[in-house]
Amino acid sequence: MQMHGTEVRQKALTLLRNGSKNADVARALNVPLGTVSYWRHMDRAKRGECPGAHNPKCPRCDGRELDEAAYAYLLGLYLGDGHIIQYSGHRVPSLMITCANDWPGLMDDCEKAMRTVFPDNSVCRVRRTGCQNVKIYSKHLWCMFPQHGPGKKHERLIELEPWQEDIVEEHPWEFIRGLIHSDGCRITNWTTRLVGGERKRYEYPRYFFTNKSQDILGLFADTLDIVGVEWTMTRRGKDPFNITVARRDSVALMDAHIGPKY
Known part of the structure; x- marks a missing residue:
């Protein structure tokens, strides 16, 4: 994985604070769109611009209300085309659901479900060839998706709690x-x-x-x-x-x- 230094990150934040779009910054600095989106989210959180960003609540840890219908849909998407990963240097894991470009309505429904289940966290889309990864960062992903584990899903036990x-x-x-x-x-x-x-x-x-x-x-x-x-x-x-x-x-x-x- 390519690591980006403090200088590149600071240039990106300067452009973002001046009103540049995430995609424009990513192209200008040759940085993945998901990385730029993450930098922007963390910068906004530090400045108190994200509601609940300092201490987002979790239905499992804090008893926050959960939209169960949206969660059931998102759980199905996760078991099929989703995975949770935590990159080196990131303190927060991310959930990515891969959606084919042929189904834009599905992509919208996926993003809507993520925003509903994790109302205090930002959602972004990362373009890939023929598809997009709908992506969200949250420290409570492992709480909400305990099926996460090392290796491929079909090579380990998958059961609901x-x-x-x-x-x-x-x-x-x-x-x-x-x-x-x-x-x-x-x-x-x-x-x-x-x-x-x-x-x-x-x-x-x-x-x-x-x-x-x-x-x-x-x-x-x-x-x-x-x-x-x-x-x-x-x-x-x-x-x-x-x-x-x-x-x-x-x-x-x-x-x-x-x-x-x-």
Whole structure:
């Protein structure tokens, strides 16, 4: 990882305080946009310009009120496409959810959920090829996402704590929606049939959820059971790999609460 000295950081802060945009400063100084956003946030916090920046409250540590529906959605996104990391030299870890540029609505929903769950912290977007990382810094990320750990998710145990299970049971559709928005999709299959000597085309929608973690697949399946959605599991070799929702009634139920990405 490239480290940037005090001189570069001070130049960036001077430009930011004079009204320059984060992206313009990042280009001018050849510094990652996420780094500039972090510098700006920390500078504003030191000057008391961020509400609650000196001591942001945590639902787990301080009993702050939590929007549980937004959290259930964000938890689903995290389990699919998110990770928590703490870079060397940073005192605060960051949560990043990777969102493809093809789904701008999903990106907006992700940012909205982050702002709702962490109202005292700043959210930024870091551009990457074909996608953007929606990113937030908070010292309470490990409190809110205890599934964090070393290594890849499919190589370690992933299970919800009792307080998370209560939230998912109360807001199952938001959790399902987060998982579908991360590692799922709604597609339209088609086939042809011979009817009265004429071959006709028939289309039928279905939902897929794909994840290498058997634990995350299990969480998705268990939550589908809660809302009454029928599903089937397909395997890659001996390992579970994909959950499909194809029955007409179940697809209609998913459409009413989830729908395609946008």
